Amino acid sequence: MEEGIITNIQHFSTEDGPGIRTVVFFKGCPFRCKWCANPETQQFQPELGWSAGACLKCGSCVKQLKKYNISIKNEEISWDSGSSSRKLPSYKDLELACPTKALHLIGKKYTVDELIKILLEQKPFFDETGGLTISGGEPLAQPHFALSLLEQAQANGIKTAIETTSYAAWDTVANIARHIDYYMTDIKVMDSDVHKEWTGLPNQKILSNIKRLIQEFPHIHFRIRTPVIPGVNDNPTAIKAIADYLKPFEKRRKLEWELLKYHRLGLPKYASLHRPYPMGEVELPQDKFEELHRLADSLFKSII
Numbered sequence: 001m002e003e004g005i006i007t008n009i010q011h012f013s014t015e016d017g018p019g020i021r022t023v024v025f026f027k028g029c030p031f032r033c034k035w036c037a038n039p040e041t042q043q044f045q046p047e048l049g050w051s052a053g054a055c056l057k058c059g060s061c062v063k064q065l066k067k068y069n070i071s072i073k074n075e076e077i078s079w080d081s082g083s084s085s086r087k088l089p090s091y092k093d094l095e096l097a098c099p100t101k102a103l104h105l106i107g108k109k110y111t112v113d114e115l116i117k118i119l120l121e122q123k124p125f126f127d128e129t130g131g132l133t134i135s136g137g138e139p140l141a142q143p144h145f146a147l148s149l150l151e152q153a154q155a156n157g158i159k160t161a162i163e164t165t166s167y168a169a170w171d172t173v174a175n176i177a178r179h180i181d182y183y184m185t186d187i188k189v190m191d192s193d194v195h196k197e198w199t200g201l202p203n204q205k206i207l208s209n210i211k212r213l214i215q216e217f218p219h220i221h222f223r224i225r226t227p228v229i230p231g232v233n234d235n236p237t238a239i240k241a242i243a244d245y246l247k248p249f250e251k252r253r254k255l256e257w258e259l260l261k262y263h264r265l266g267l268p269k270y271a272s273l274h275r276p277y278p279m280g281e282v283e284l285p286q287d288k289f290e291e292l293h294r295l296a297d298s299l300f301k302s303i304i
């Protein structure tokens, strides 16, 4: 039975595809986007997280989990963040040590059967268009698990969606796409050097996969998303370059382009993981975003 590592399962989502959905967040991503709002999904292994607001500063974790080098300094819990998963406490040990779950493990293994059972419990709440969304992290980075989950979901009459970078070998992307109804993917910036500088990887594979997907999978509804990020693509040239790439598909049914405004909602998660926030203090003014949105609207028919 295929097993995968998951950071979170979110029910009743209305933000991750059409209708009411259950979102399964895969753990692990090959990219390191500096603006990532879900840093807890980047590493492939389980890791420790700490929620300051839930912590009683009682010191129970320090006493009971001595061998994991947990300490309290300046009212903050810290640990050796270089620890491999072998050195992490178990769920049970953490539950016994921390009364509030302030200190917790991020990343849990699930089998496909376990997830299908959860999805079937939720199925009565999915409306006509809702269903399962696999997200991340990067679902394509656990391709066998993702494929098996999608196959089983469809076999049980559950509609499927994906949020992905589209960064994988074409065969992997195509195998997954055969079991997807609604496909959400980013085009962050067309200049591959800029892409690599801000995300860690170039974009040629992504652009080629998206083009082929749009051409070869007419049944899929595509939502192309561009997060507008200060210093990366918050200028007319970058937005126009993406519009030029999408222009040949403008008349295709079931294809939209969405511009998303940069936000800093992931900031507390970086604190909880004891990692610095790579974007520093930058903001994207609302009027600048609206100006770029108007530009996109003038260049492409289906803009969200």
Ligand code: SF4
Pocket (backbone or CB within 6 Å): 054, 055, 056, 057, 058, 059, 060, 061, 062, 077, 097, 098, 099, 100, 101, 102, 103
């Ligand atoms: S056991 Fe939990 S609540 Fe107590 S200090 Fe540790 S993290 Fe905070």
